[in-house]
Amino acid sequence: MKRHLLSASDLTLEDAVLILDTAEELAKLVDGPVKKLPTLRGRTVVNLFYEDSTRTRISFEAAAKRLSADVINFTAKGSSVSKGESLKDTALTLQAMGADAVIVRHSASGAAHQLAASGWIAGSVINAGDGTHEHPSQALLDAYTMRRHLRDGKGDLAGVRVTIVGDVLHSRVARSNVLLLATLGADVTLVAPPTLIPYGVEQWPCQISYDLDKVLPRTDALMMLRVQGERMNNAFFPSTREYSRGYGLDDKRVAALSSKAIVMHPGPMNRGLEISAGAADGLRSVIVEQVANGVSVRMAILYLLLGGASIEEVSS
Amino acid sequence: MDAALREVLDSGDINRALSRIAHEILEKNKGVTDLVLLGIPTRGAHLAERLAKAIESIEGVSIPVGTIDVTLHRDDLRSRPARALLPTVIPVSGIDGKRVVLVDDVLFSGRTIRAALDAMGELGRPAQVQLAVLVDRGHRDLPIRADYVGKNLPTSLKEHVRVSITEIDGNDSVSISGTPGGSE
Known part of the structure; x- marks a missing residue:
């Protein structure tokens, strides 16, 4: 697996099937008696949402919490963004707080790429919708x-x-x-x-x-x-x-x-x-099942991106 | 590598070991009441199936068999890239109040078994948990021991134990590679 999930075209057939298979196993656990897994304990996931969202944000939050990650929700409304703070400064703030993954939704196409390629954030970037580009x-x-x-x-x-x-x-x-x-x-x-x-x-x-x-x-x-x-x-x-x-x-x-x-x-x-x-x-x-499946699939994404060693940890 | 591969158990040895373990499980548990076998994927899951068959051929009763994946409960997740999950299949009768026998191929550090115990804690509360392994190669990191052992295999840390089983590898054998106590 790669470090970020920015575009569906980044995924090879093997990556895609691995995510779906992992989601299948996680769904079996979560549908059963297991509501919470310890796998991402101590990791911080930030929901960085510049655009409105119900399903995607709640779904990522539920997925992260079921894997025991800490979740910080950030919405543009009611934050310093309304005072004019740039994406870069917001990203540097999140980095300073030690975010292991940033899930970003933005009205500008390419915002997630920008975040991942800029080096502002050391963790994984997950694109949760950028403009009319990708989701x-x-x-x-x-x-x-x-x-x-x-x-x-x-x-x-x-x-x-x-x-x-x-x-x-x-x-x-x-x-x-x-x-x-x-x-x-x-x-x-x-x-x-x-x-x-x-x-x-x-x-x-x-x-x-x-x-x-x-x-x-x-x-x-x-x-x-x-x-x-x-x-x-x-x-x-x-x-x-x-x-x-x-x-x-x-x-x-x-x-x-x-x-x-x-x-x-x-x-x-x-x-x-x-x-x-x-x-x-x-x-x-x-349609309702799609929402339920969203949690399992996002658990799989978070587990595969964050559950193992990061690239730096493997190389060191 | 293969040149230094020494076979320590062949297919006949493995079958005899499993059939002895089946008898021992029945002896210790005084029958099949409330017995559940849980194999740790991938090889442990197949070994659990075989043990269940052996027990059925002795007692004439089929016992519930499942698998339990420990990946999400491992303590070394961060030392390697994320691993694919393996199936967890809990028998419909559940594990609450049952005598669960965990089955794995090799007992080494004991960390897999610790993870399995944690994973099981999420799924229910067995009355008792026992452990059956095909090979115990020593070098435990944790206070864990097996109740049923196919073969005690004293090894050095430099050696590598390889278990092959027909369902996955096409043949049954246990072999050791590397030199005992020697350097690379």
Whole structure:
């Protein structure tokens, strides 16, 4: 394993499968009577969140605490960031406090890379979402969820047909998923209105379609993306009703899925826009399970990055 | 390295040792009541399966077998890069109030067994814990001893004990490499 987790493309097939296998074993322990493991006792994990988050922050916090790490939560609101402190000064402060890992979410794409490459922080940097760039831990928990349902929790995802639908342009989840799923051998199709497909997408390891109904019967895992209103400074589609009609998941489209297909959403959901309440709460939906799986996967990430010797400790 | 490999137990020796241990377990526990075997992956897990089979062929009763991974409880985690986890499978009957026999291939420093005892503490409270090992090579760091030993193997710290079992390595044998008491 590498020292940081910045991009899903950093992971080799072996790395990715190791994380998923480790998560599988940890899930078995945590689902059983063991609620806390001593593995990261004495290590400090900082949640450095410049952007709002519910699931990711709580999930990383729960994961770190179940491994007995100390957790410091930092949110931009109510900190010196609102007085104008730079990322660098905040990072140096965290370093001075002895953070072994910094989990960072930032609205600027590349913030996690900056933090890792600058040498401001000696510990591991884990990207928990940087702008519209990447969100690798979400991709890992999505892959984990797919593997559990479609591959009995073993091996890679070779041949699994994944369809990712919606606001790909603003989605770090989509980019990380495409990269990771390609590494794991899945066939990924992106479906979105042409205005919500990013430039350069033809170089991504996936197919593009503009017709959801055509792709649905050939889908094993259907991932609906949130329409990211807060990042839309432009008109990308005529109306929300028209978006829903073309790219929203309703009961009729759920019925068009094959019998074993699963419905996923990284959350938070816009019910009634990209996904109907019936589809979100239906039998096919694994959306709540994704959240539970997030804790196991993040435990695996923290264990593999922090549980062993650091690079300095091995070389000394 | 292989030139200096000396076989100390062959497959027949291993089978006889396991079948003796099976009898000893039954003798000491006066039967199979509340008996649970927990193997420490990877080789200990297979040895536990074999012991369970041996016990079944003697008593005609099958006993619960599981595995317990100790990785997360090791005290030397920070001396090496993070290791992959191995499966922990606790029998459905659980370990609370049971007589648990831990099974491992080699007993050396005793640190693995300490970690296993910690790991077990998280999973339940056995009435009693016993330890069965195929080879005891000495050099304990901790006050731990085995209740059942396949073979006591006096070794020097320079030597390396290698246990091969059919399920993983394709053959059954225990060998020592390196020279006793000598330098590299």
